[in-house]
Amino acid sequence: MRRFRRRSAIGFAVLLAASAIALLIACASYRIWSPTEWRVYREMDRECHPAWRDFHFRRVRSGDPVEEVTSRTRPDRIEHFGNRTELHYTAFAIVSLIPVFPARLKALPPGRPCPRP
Numbered sequence: 001m002r003r004f005r006r007r008s009a010i011g012f013a014v015l016l017a018a019s020a021i022a023l024l025i026a027c028a029s030y031r032i033w034s035p036t037e038w039r040v041y042r043e044m045d046r047e048c049h050p051a052w053r054d055f056h057f058r059r060v061r062s063g064d065p066v067e068e069v070t071s072r073t074r075p076d077r078i079e080h081f082g083n084r085t086e087l088h089y090t091a092f093a094i095v096s097l098i099p100v101f102p103a104r105l106k107a108l109p110p111g112r113p114c115p116r117p
Contacts, residue, residue: 031056048091051075 017058032038044052056058060069066085070078075087 051089078081 027033030041032041041056044056060073067084069088073087073089076090077088079086079088
């Protein structure tokens with residue numbers, strides 16, 4: 001009987017460790033580390049333009065070519081202000097992009113105000 005309990009305890013510990021590892025892998029894959037981030041992820045998925053996933057999973061990064069970003073995310077409206085380009089998405093924040101090189105863009109950090117020319 002003791003042997004059965006010991007094996008059961010070891011099996012439970014292995015199952016618990018495997019579950020914890022699977023949860024950590026899922027959190028790292030979805031870049032979600034708290035219950036609040038999980039709620040935000042679900043709401044963004046439900047309410048926002050599909051382009052938010054490209055920004056969340058960092059498929060769109062600083063230095064990406066302008067044409068690649070617009071073809072991948074398909075913004076609803078594109079506005080050019082001098083050296084700045086704004087991509088507008090339905091039910092999603094405006095993403096301001098500033099050219100660093102002639103054909104590449106640099107995204108402004110979130111929450112940073114973008115001066116109008």
